[in-house]
Amino acid sequence: MSLLEEIQQIAKNPAGEAESLPFASYHSLEVHEAEQAFIFTQDWVFVCFEADLANPGDYQTLTLAGEPIAVIRGEDNQLRALSNVCRHRGALLLKGNGTLTKKNVSCPYHAWTYSTKGILKAVPYPGMIKVEKESHCLPKFKLESLFGMVFVSLNKSALPLEERFEGLQKYYAEYKVDEFNYSSGIDSEHWNSNWKLAMENFLEGYHFFAVHKETVEPAAPTKKVYYIEGNADWSVSGGKQKNLTRTLLGKMKSKDKDIEYLTICMPPNFVCLLYKEYMSWARALPTGPTTCEITFGVASRYPYRLTRAELEFNDRFFKEDREICERVQEGMSSQRSKAGQLVELEKAIVDFHQYLAKWIFAKNDAFLSELNLKS
Numbered sequence: 001m002s003l004l005e006e007i008q009q010i011a012k013n014p015a016g017e018a019e020s021l022p023f024a025s026y027h028s029l030e031v032h033e034a035e036q037a038f039i040f041t042q043d044w045v046f047v048c049f050e051a052d053l054a055n056p057g058d059y060q061t062l063t064l065a066g067e068p069i070a071v072i073r074g075e076d077n078q079l080r081a082l083s084n085v086c087r088h089r090g091a092l093l094l095k096g097n098g099t100l101t102k103k104n105v106s107c108p109y110h111a112w113t114y115s116t117k118g119i120l121k122a123v124p125y126p127g128m129i130k131v132e133k134e135s136h137c138l139p140k141f142k143l144e145s146l147f148g149m150v151f152v153s154l155n156k157s158a159l160p161l162e163e164r165f166e167g168l169q170k171y172y173a174e175y176k177v178d179e180f181n182y183s184s185g186i187d188s189e190h191w192n193s194n195w196k197l198a199m200e201n202f203l204e205g206y207h208f209f210a211v212h213k214e215t216v217e218p219a220a221p222t223k224k225v226y227y228i229e230g231n232a233d234w235s236v237s238g239g240k241q242k243n244l245t246r247t248l249l250g251k252m253k254s255k256d257k258d259i260e261y262l263t264i265c266m267p268p269n270f271v272c273l274l275y276k277e278y279m280s281w282a283r284a285l286p287t288g289p290t291t292c293e294i295t296f297g298v299a300s301r302y303p304y305r306l307t308r309a310e311l312e313f314n315d316r317f318f319k320e321d322r323e324i325c326e327r328v329q330e331g332m333s334s335q336r337s338k339a340g341q342l343v344e345l346e347k348a349i350v351d352f353h354q355y356l357a358k359w360i361f362a363k364n365d366a367f368l369s370e371l372n373l374k375s
């Protein structure tokens with residue numbers, strides 16, 4: 001049985017019989033390429049909140065299945081996902097995130113300049129050659145927002161975002177996430193772990209008592225984490241957290257003793273902790289079979305600046321997650337050891353595995369039958 005078939009087989013197991021994926025799935029080039037082709041090129045991928053791109057000229061870049069993309073708020077206030085590659089000789093136009101210093105995107109190499117709609121506006125020193133501007137515009141990609149969360153897709157025929165995440169909207173509506181119009185900034189890190197390890201780690205509260213013994217666990221203990229519902233398209237878990245005046249990432253206004261939070265996964269690459277007043281989100285993107293880029297952000301209902309103590313707290317518990325994921329990655333190189341059973345508190349991981357199998361194989365089957373037709 002090939003590794004991909006093994007993943008499909010394992011992902012079929014219901015909770016109770018479900019197992020962790022074969023370790024090789026977390027470092028195999030074959031699996032990485034299948035994910036790039038059948039997941040990151042096909043599905044919707046989370047970028048950031050609209051609030052992270054509040055003003056004209058604000059941009060956020062990401063690389064999706066090798067495709068550099070810049071999401072920019074245009075001068076006309078519209079968000080667009082443009083190719084982040086100069087049409088002249090291929091330089092990356094923008095890096096990271098920020099705000100354009102001028103109203104245009106200017107290439108750092110020879111300063112070909114594009115409008116925020118992707119139209120080529122200026123070509124310096126063309127000499128006697130006339131560069132045809134209309135045929136040198138930046139390609140555009142699909143972009144949609146759901147409750148202020150911005151997603152892009154390389155797939156022109158991706159389902160509308162609302163349909164893709166059908167059934168999940170009620171949670172966002174209940175927490176009035178469309179009112180989360182403030183951003184506390186975005187941070188990215190490179191992790192030496194497969195992107196799936198990061199996603200699986202963010203999805204479950206099973207590790208709080210062991211990995212976050214002094215950080216998360218005292219406020220949001222493992223024993224108060226529970227699974228709510230999920231499927232191959234998304235999952236929702238919940239938890240109870242002590243209502244300290246300031247705890248984790250925000251200021252709680254509720255007077256309740258315990259407050260409830262949700263952990264929502266919108267695969268492939270988005271997980272959030274959702275509270276009544278804010279959401280702390282993480283985005284994972286593969287950068288290779290054993291490396292990924294992790295981006296964190298916070299969106300809130302009220303303007304809010306994290307205090308120094310909160311920033312330090314966040315750094316500590318993100319570091320704990322990173323270290324454990326990188327440690328698991330080291331273990332995954334084993335040829336002799338074998339993945340084991342998943343427990344009750346890991347049901348959201350079972351959903352995530354079903355997602356992987358669904359997308360890799362839905363497209364793979366179509367792809368294979370296309371190959372068969374050709375041969």
Ligand code: FES
Pocket residue numbers: 086087088089090091107108109110111112
């Ligand atoms: S590569 Fe962009 S202007 Fe030359």
Ligand SMILES: [Fe+2]
Pocket residue numbers: 201202207211212321
């Ligand atoms: Fe964690």
